[in-house]
Amino acid sequence: MTVNVKDAPYSAAGDGVTDDTAAIQAALDNSYRIFIPAGVSRIDPAVGLVVRTGSQIVGEGRGATILRAFEGGGSITDLAAYSGGSIICRAFNPMGENDYVTDVVLRDFGVVLTHPSNSITTTDIQIGVDLRNITRSIVERVHVGNIKPHDSALDKPLRQQYDIQGYGIVIGNVSSGLELGEGEEKVTPYAGGEVNTIRNCAVWGAYKLITQDDGDLCPSSAAHGTTVDTCDLQGGHHILVQESPYATGNSWRGNTLQAVVKQPNNANPSFLIRVGGYNNHMADGYIEGQDVTGEVPQLDYFLYLGNSSHNNRIALPYFSYSSLAAQMVDDGQRNIVTGFLAEPQFTDTDNDPLTPPVETSKASFGPAFTLYDGAHAEPWVKFHWNGADVVIDGGQGASVVRVGVGDYLVNWDKPFRTNDYALSVSLNTNPSGHPGSITLGSQTASNARFYTYIDAGGPLAQADPQFMYVSAKNG
Incomplete structure (x- = not known):
C-alpha cells in the first residue's frame, strides 16, 4: 500500500518551512512505499531519512517534490562513521553487525543541499543520496545537489563557488569494525553495497557529484556491478569518480559530464572522470570539460586511470574541452581508451599525448588520438x-x-x-x-x-x- 505523507497521521507540511523529517520517517517506518506530493519538505541532515529493505520513496517529479536540507551535517570523519549529514541513507553501525538493505527505490523527486553561503565548511558537510551498504537498488529521475532544478519553484539562489560543497550521490560499502568468531574463523561482518543503478538523474553543484568507492568515506570499498546511466552531472570539483582499486564490473553509459568548478582554496586536483578499479566500462554520452570561469584553470584531469586500474574499456563519446592545463593520463595496465570523431579535431602539434598544445583554445579528440598507456x-x-x-x-x-x-x-x-x-x-x-x-x-x-x-x-x-x-x- 502506498502512503501519502501529507495524509494523517503523518501530516507532512511540504511548505518549505516546517521540519518534515519526523513525519516522513514515520511514514517510512510504517509503509514500504511512500508518496511525497509536490512541495518543499525540509529535512534535518543530522537525522536524515533512513530507508530499509524494500523502501520506496516516490514524488511527483524532481522539480516538483523537493527534499531541502536545513544547514548542518558533519565532518568527513562523521560522514565516514555514519554520524549524520546524509539526507537519505540506511542505518549502519560501523562497530556492530548490520543487516543487508536491498531493493530500495528512489524516484521522481529532488534533494537540495544547503551549505554555508559565504564559506566552505569542514564541519557541516552533507550527502544527498547515500547508497553506502545498500544493495540492488534503483535511483531514477532524482535531482541532487546545491543547485536547484531549473523547473522548480524553490527560492534558492545560485551561489557558484559556494555550491561546490558536499556530495551528490555516494556509492560504496563499509565493513564493520566488529570481528566475529575465534582464531582463523574470525571474520568482519559485511553489509553489501553493490549492483545499484543510478538512471536518468541530475547532480548539479557539489564537491563530488557521483562518487563510488570514495577514498574518504569508504576507502576499502568494492561496489561491484554499479550502473550509472543517462545522468546529467554538472558543476563540481569531481564529476564522476570511482576511486578504490577493488571495484569491478561497473558500467557508465550515456552520461552528460561537464562544467568542472574547483572548490575555492582546495589544492586537490579536479577530475572530470577518474577510475581506480578494473574491468569497468564507459561508453556513449556527451563530455565537455571546459573551464567555466574563463580565467583560472578549473580542470586538472580530463581522464585519469589510476596506477591500480587495469583492463578497463573507456569509449569516450563526443567530447571537447578548453582547459589548456587538463591532462588525460593512464597510469594503469591494459586499459583501452578510444574516442569518437568530433569537430574541431585535436591535432597534437607538440607530440605530447597528454595535453593540448598551448596554441589550441578548444580541442576535440578524434578516433586516432594517442593516450599514454601504463601497459607500455x-x-x-x-x-x-x-x-x-x-x-x-x-x-x-x-x-x-x-x-x-x-x-x-x-x-x-x-x-x-x-x-x-x-x-x-x-x-x-x-x-x-x-x-x-x-x-x-x-x-x-x-x-x-x-x-x-x-x-x-x-x-x-x-x-x-x-x-x-x-x-x-x-x-
Whole structure:
C-alpha cells in the first residue's frame, strides 16, 4: 500500500518551512512505499531519512517534490562513521553487525543541499543520496545537489563557488569494525553495497557529484556491478569518480559530464572522470570539460586511470574541452581508451599525448588520438646487426634503427610522458665475450640513441655489437 505523507497521521507540511523529517520517517517506518506530493519538505541532515529493505520513496517529479536540507551535517570523519549529514541513507553501525538493505527505490523527486553561503565548511558537510551498504537498488529521475532544478519553484539562489560543497550521490560499502568468531574463523561482518543503478538523474553543484568507492568515506570499498546511466552531472570539483582499486564490473553509459568548478582554496586536483578499479566500462554520452570561469584553470584531469586500474574499456563519446592545463593520463595496465570523431579535431602539434598544445583554445579528440598507456611503461628490445640489417631477437614496445657503425636509435612505440625515464642496457661486441662499452647520445620521450664500442684492452673503437639489450621504465 502506498502512503501519502501529507495524509494523517503523518501530516507532512511540504511548505518549505516546517521540519518534515519526523513525519516522513514515520511514514517510512510504517509503509514500504511512500508518496511525497509536490512541495518543499525540509529535512534535518543530522537525522536524515533512513530507508530499509524494500523502501520506496516516490514524488511527483524532481522539480516538483523537493527534499531541502536545513544547514548542518558533519565532518568527513562523521560522514565516514555514519554520524549524520546524509539526507537519505540506511542505518549502519560501523562497530556492530548490520543487516543487508536491498531493493530500495528512489524516484521522481529532488534533494537540495544547503551549505554555508559565504564559506566552505569542514564541519557541516552533507550527502544527498547515500547508497553506502545498500544493495540492488534503483535511483531514477532524482535531482541532487546545491543547485536547484531549473523547473522548480524553490527560492534558492545560485551561489557558484559556494555550491561546490558536499556530495551528490555516494556509492560504496563499509565493513564493520566488529570481528566475529575465534582464531582463523574470525571474520568482519559485511553489509553489501553493490549492483545499484543510478538512471536518468541530475547532480548539479557539489564537491563530488557521483562518487563510488570514495577514498574518504569508504576507502576499502568494492561496489561491484554499479550502473550509472543517462545522468546529467554538472558543476563540481569531481564529476564522476570511482576511486578504490577493488571495484569491478561497473558500467557508465550515456552520461552528460561537464562544467568542472574547483572548490575555492582546495589544492586537490579536479577530475572530470577518474577510475581506480578494473574491468569497468564507459561508453556513449556527451563530455565537455571546459573551464567555466574563463580565467583560472578549473580542470586538472580530463581522464585519469589510476596506477591500480587495469583492463578497463573507456569509449569516450563526443567530447571537447578548453582547459589548456587538463591532462588525460593512464597510469594503469591494459586499459583501452578510444574516442569518437568530433569537430574541431585535436591535432597534437607538440607530440605530447597528454595535453593540448598551448596554441589550441578548444580541442576535440578524434578516433586516432594517442593516450599514454601504463601497459607500455616498460618497453624492451634485444637485437643484433647481421651485416645488412638490424635483426630483432625479442622485445615489446620498441623498434631499432642503425644510424651508422656502432650508432643505434631505439624508438618507443608510445612516448613516455617526460624525458626522465630509466634505461637499462647490456651488450657484447664480439664472440670472444668482450663486453664492450656504450654511451648515451640522446634521450627524448620518443627514443634513445646509443653509441657502442669495442673494449679489448686497447683504444676504444666504435663497432656494432654482437647483441644488445635495451629496456626502459617510466620513472
